[in-house]
Amino acid sequence: MNLTPKEIVAYLDNYVIAQNDAKKTIALALRTRYRRMQLDKELQDEIMPKNILMIGSTGVGKTEISRRLAKMMKVPFIKVEASKYTEVGFVGRDVESMIRDLVVNSISIVKTEQEENNKEKIENYVLNKIVEKLLPPLPESTSESKKDDYQRLLEAMETRVISGEMDNKIIELEIDKINIEFNDTNLPPEMAKVQESFSQIFSSINKEDKKKEVTVKDAKSMLKLEASNKLLDMTNINAEALRRAENGGIIFLDEIDKIALSEKSQGRNDPSKEGVQRDLLPIVEGSSVTTKYGVINTDHILFIAAGAFHVSKPSDLIPELQGRFPLRVELESLTEETLYKILTQTQNSLLKQYEALLGVEGMNLIFEDEAVKAIAKLAHKANETTEDIGARRLHTVLEKVLEEISFDADEHSGEDYKITAEYVHEKLDMVVEDDDLSRYIL
Ligand SMILES: Nc1ncnc2c1ncn2[C@@H]1O[C@H](COP(=O)(O)OP(=O)(O)OP(=O)(O)O)[C@@H](O)[C@H]1O
Ligand SMILES: [Mg+2]
Numbered sequence: 063m064n065l066t067p068k069e070i071v072a073y074l075d076n077y078v079i080a081q082n083d084a085k086k087t088i089a090l091a092l093r094t095r096y097r098r099m100q101l102d103k104e105l106q107d108e109i110m111p112k113n114i115l116m117i118g119s120t121g122v123g124k125t126e127i128s129r130r131l132a133k134m135m136k137v138p139f140i141k142v143e144a145s146k147y148t149e150v151g152f153v154g155r156d157v158e159s160m161i162r163d164l165v166v167n168s169i170s171i172v173k174t175e176q177e178e179n180n181k182e183k184i185e186n187y188v189l190n191k192i193v194e195k196l197l198p199p200l201p202e203s204t205s206e207s208k209k210d211d212y213q214r215l216l217e218a219m220e221t222r223v224i225s226g227e228m229d230n231k232i233i234e235l236e237i238d239k240i241n242i243e244f245n246d247t248n249l250p251p252e253m254a255k256v257q258e259s260f261s262q263i264f265s266s267i268n269k270e271d272k273k274k275e276v277t278v279k280d281a282k283s284m285l286k287l288e289a290s291n292k293l294l295d296m297t298n299i300n301a302e303a304l305r306r307a308e309n310g311g312i313i314f315l316d317e318i319d320k321i322a323l324s325e326k327s328q329g330r331n332d333p334s335k336e337g338v339q340r341d342l343l344p345i346v347e348g349s350s351v352t353t354k355y356g357v358i359n360t361d362h363i364l365f366i367a368a369g370a371f372h373v374s375k376p377s378d379l380i381p382e383l384q385g386r387f388p389l390r391v392e393l394e395s396l397t398e399e400t401l402y403k404i405l406t407q408t409q410n411s412l413l414k415q416y417e418a419l420l421g422v423e424g425m426n427l428i429f430e431d432e433a434v435k436a437i438a439k440l441a442h443k444a445n446e447t448t449e450d451i452g453a454r455r456l457h458t459v460l461e462k463v464l465e466e467i468s469f470d471a472d473e474h475s476g477e478d479y480k481i482t483a484e485y486v487h488e489k490l491d492m493v494v495e496d497d498d499l500s501r502y503i504l
Pocket of ligand 1: 077078079080081118119120123124125127316370404453454
């Protein structure tokens with residue numbers, strides 16, 4: 063998508079408060095990729111993405127920024143934890159599996175698009191199949207007048223199926239073998255192939271058993287899957303998905319600090335951490351990874367690594383890996399004011415969520431401005447005196463404030479319920495003042 067960096071930052075501002083450096087850096091990285099795609103193929107190949115390292119303590123918006131971006135840009139995106147990988151040869155997931163996951167994500171994006179484009183075709187397929195079951199076709203020799211009657215019946219039946227009136231009726235469905243699909247991306251491609259042929263063999267043996275009684279409602283969703291597998295060109299989708307993952311994919315590598323070897327903890331450290339870093343090198347640098355959908359080159363995939371780096375520092379990563387994340391951004395700790403803005407200015411903020419939830423009970427929850435300020439202040443204080451868990455503190459604090467009201471909501475149905483600053487203090491002061499207590503409760 064061709065949004066300018068300014069537009070990207072403006073979009074992010076709706077969801078993430080402050081952290082302007084991080085927003086700018088990422089927006090620019092995305093724009094650079096757009097610019098690159100406009101160039102000649104020859105020059106395109108020369109321009110490598112500059113990977114980003116985000117440094118900031120927990121709960122300050124690192125993941126949120128990336129998640130929102132990927133959602134808006136509709137680019138293939140996955141978030142993985144660096145700490146869950148193990149060195150090649152050890153039991154566990156190897157780092158290449160993240161590329162396979164990215165491809166799978168890309169396929170689902172492209173497939174959804176294609177389903178959207180072929181919506182009518184797919185719906186017709188589903189409808190025809192179901193109506194066929196409910197209203198068996200006429201024999202060839204039927205007279206013309208009967209055919210007209212039948213046609214009317216057919217149309218009436220179609221309307222009833224569409225409206226959902228027939229949803230509880232039971233019909234017998236032959237389940238297509240494509241429905242039995244294995245999508246375990248954890249398997250290396252060779253294994254996946256073996257598994258696929260197995261599933262094909264089994265499904266041809268079990269032909270007779272595949273008739274199944276289902277409700278029309280379930281049949282709708284089952285046939286939808288069958289329809290998109292039949293009507294959509296999966297080879298095309300896979301090829302397009304590979305291309306998009308290759309040129310537009312983003313991998314968010316969380317907890318990168320957990321695989322760094324800090325000076326203090328050296329010796330006690332898991333030796334495979336360095337191994338994982340070494341395994342990451344070729345992927346971040348650019349190499350070819352084989353997936354069951356084809357070979358993908360990782361040259362132009364954008365990597366955004368993130369970590370708190372409390373115990374270790376970026377310089378504790380092996381030098382080769384440090385060099386592959388040239389853009390560094392630091393995210394600020396959240397101030398009282400930022401916390402206040404997170405509560406009041408973000409789209410679908412926590413306050414709005416609680417208002418909506420209690421609205422279901424018929425309660426009109428109103429937060430007075432002074433109360434919101436008090437919440438921000440106390441959350442900030444709790445972050446200072448105990449652990450700094452960033453905006454996540456707001457969740458625990460608000461939960462505590464609203465605990466009682468939330469429990470008794472049914473008694474207040476139809477009421478306006480004002481949350482005042484006094485109320486907030488009444489609920490929280492005791493807890494925040496007492497260090498031990500707040501460690502447990504907030
Ligand atoms: N600056 C911010 N503006 C708005 N909301 C924020 C901000 N920072 C954090 N949040 C909210 O706090 C929660 C946690 O944020 P996020 O997942 O981005 O943390 P993180 O920085 O990735 O932390 P961790 O290091 O623990 O992964 C999210 O629900 C997010 O919406
Ligand atoms: Mg995170």
